[in-house]
Amino acid sequence: MEFQSSEDSVPSAFITDELSRQLVGRPPASGAWRDGDPAGDREFAPIPTLRLENGKELAGAKIAYETWGTLNDDKSNAVLILHALTGDSHVVGKPSKQHPTEGWWNGIVGPGLAIDTDKWFVVAPNMLGGCQGTTGPSSLNNKGLEYGPDFPYLTIRDQVNAQKLFSEVIGIDVWHAIIGGSMGGMQSLEWGIKYPNALRKLAVIAAPPISTADQIALNSVQVEAIMTDPAFKDGNYYDAKAGFGPHRGLALARRMALLNYRSPNELNERFERTWQSGVSPLGKGGRFAVESYLDFHGNKFTRRFDANSYITLVEAMNSHDITRNRDGLSEALGKITATTLVAGITTDRLFPIEGQEKIAQGIKAPLVGGALQVIDSAYGHDGFLIEREIVGPLLTQLLES
Secondary structure, eight states, rough: OTSSOGGGGOOOOOOOOHHHHHOOSOOOOOOOOOOOOOTTEEEEOOOOOOOTTOOOOOOOOEEEEEOOOOOOOTOOOOEEOOOOOOOSSSSSSSSOOOEEEESTTBBEEEETTTTTTTTTEEEEEEEETTTSSSTTTTTBBBSSSSSSSGSSOOOOOHHHHHHHHHHHTTOOOEEEEEEETTHHHHHHHHHHHOGGEEEEEEEEEEEBBBOOOHHHHHHHHHHHHHHHHHHGGGGOTTTOOOOOSHHHHHHHHHHHHHHHSHHHHHHHHHHTOOOOSSSOTTTSOBBBBHHHHHHHHHHTTTTTTTTHHHHHHHHHHHHHHTTTTHHHHHHHHHHHHEEEEEEEEEOOOOSSSHHHHHHHHHHOSSSGGOOOOOOSSSSSGGGHHHOHHHHHHHHHHHOOO
């Protein structure tokens, strides 16, 4: 189960010999879903030419998405769920050859659950620039070659504009709710500000109003880890044989990120100073268990993600600033008219709860619970994926409000 679960959605755990054996074999040059691969549960929607914030245009893009439930006759029960940096459209479901990990919000979305698919029609797109079916760097351009490093620079607002076009293509003018966590929360926040008439309810979970210098710094070293891998080849690695792509740099970037997704207390209490084996890590060639944990999950990640996509999406996160070209935080948040759930996590060291406090204080529209909702979790940033018994009721309250 640990191998088939995204490391973001389960508590940290020791790496057994059995798990280690599941990573035998060389990783692919890219872990992306590629054109021509079996679609699995994905559907695809081509969108009109997208004009980007930098003035360039992206033509011929498509959005990969999955759905659950049934759209009612007046289309009033549609709920849009936006994933985090390394998530995708597979919110619910079992792992398979087409979907390398199980649904990242199993237990939240489904019949009779917090987001009840007997009542709500749930849509989850893979974000623009991603690598699980939506157009991104690993997709083919109009010359039949991968975009690679020529894929355009994207901002959070570009991704939201693409999602708005996608919504129009599938015939949803007004979403009952738009729900996002982490990077998806950046996007949902922009939806509420830029397209207030296109949604009735809004959830912003574990996301900041702007990407701070500290967050940009954390992202920059991850990008550098990928780009300094000799196998990255300036982003032109798609023809490389298995084992000869930029998997070392991508795995290192993932290991760096995981340190910010979890709280110090969780890692300390889970692993302490335990050795991975009977061989001492104190100059004898052994390893600490926490090292093996990071190494395993970094290596596993390279089998389901693309290095160029990682860079594209991290740079989009760096662009996030709801005050940009607006008259400050108060003016931006004042544009939100939807009933809003703002939730933050006590131990989140990636996007500290102070950011969600600013969002909640600035929104003039009704808030679920009348204020910021605090998720008291030992799991750090990933708490919104793991603490289903806390997050679920908050989402139900939003949808039913």
